Amino acid sequence: MRINTNVGALTASRNIFVNQMATEGSMRKLSSGLRISRAADDAAGMSIANKLRTQSRSLNQAAANAEQGNAMLQIAEGAAQTIQRILERQKELVTQKLNGTSSSTTTDTVESEIGKLSAEVERIINITTFQGSSVFGSLAFQVAEQDSDGTVTIDAGLAVADVSLADSASLQDVDDAMDAINETLANIGAGQNVLDYVTQNLKSTVVNLRAAESTIRDVDMAEEMATFTKNNILQQAAQAMLSQANQGAQGVLSLLR
The missing domain is CATH 1.20.1330.10 (f41 fragment of flagellin, N-terminal domain)
Structure with missing residues (x-):
């Protein structure tokens, strides 16, 4: 038994961090309604979506020009x-x-x-x-x-x-x-x-x-909500496993009695 390096606790801690980041990402998407709320979400997709938005705005003005004409x-x-x-x-x-x-x-x-x-x-x-x-x-x-x-x-x-x-x-x-x-x-x-x-x-x-x-650009709310629920559950499970991993090291004390 080793106490200086608790591998189980480190693994659980890493999973907590990963699941927390995923949960925060889902919350950001659900609160904004956007699948791509920052370039890191989908850099290539954002580039395409921006071009489509620019084109639609230009054509909107062209339609306004025709109406004024x-x-x-x-x-x-x-x-x-x-x-x-x-x-x-x-x-x-x-x-x-x-x-x-x-x-x-x-x-x-x-x-x-x-x-x-x-x-x-x-x-x-x-x-x-x-x-x-x-x-x-x-x-x-x-x-x-x-x-x-x-x-x-x-x-x-x-x-x-x-x-x-x-x-x-x-x-x-x-x-x-x-x-x-x-x-x-x-x-x-x-x-x-x-x-x-x-x-x-x-x-x-x-x-x-x-x-x-x-x-x-827009998020599928139903799909993202399912992802959020999954990540939230995984985060709670990882926290529980971290607690269990920390308690496991307490067994060493029984050898010292």
Whole structure:
């Protein structure tokens, strides 16, 4: 019998330390809900999870860009529809002016209104902006995390000269202006559809990326709870065995009596 080196007690003490570390690790995971709460838990897994989280955040912003682009196009559509209604009124006035029963006074009044309406069309085009940028032009929206193939470009161009009529405008002039505004409205509508689909796809991708990150970073609570219970029991058992190992050395005293 040896008393200077109690191998059983040392072994039990080492097991207590190992089980205590495992129990504390389980408590950290259970309290945080994370399987990887520090790099030591899974260095490779943390690297992958961080990349997935970064990608999902970037795509979230891309989706926000697309939604803001759609808001910009809605403003452009509202302004374009107002211009369209003005052109409809101007065509009505031109038709009235061309009537053989119109007097010179009537003609002057009609042309005056046509001119004022054209000035309003020009004003609408010049002042309709979104965050300081004109809504009528070639609009580009960043809707991906890559620089290449990550931009959606929409032609919402509308020149004042295309829709602003002279006082003496003819019916053909009005029809040409109507064609221009209708083309702009068609481009805006197509752009809105594109951005709607882009937003849907981005949000779906973000959900899938977060699900993939979750499988790596998040803890399975049921499984970890079972592990915690096991380690906790082993720690208590090791403490009991340490007590038994220390008591075993007391047998030496019986030889001294």
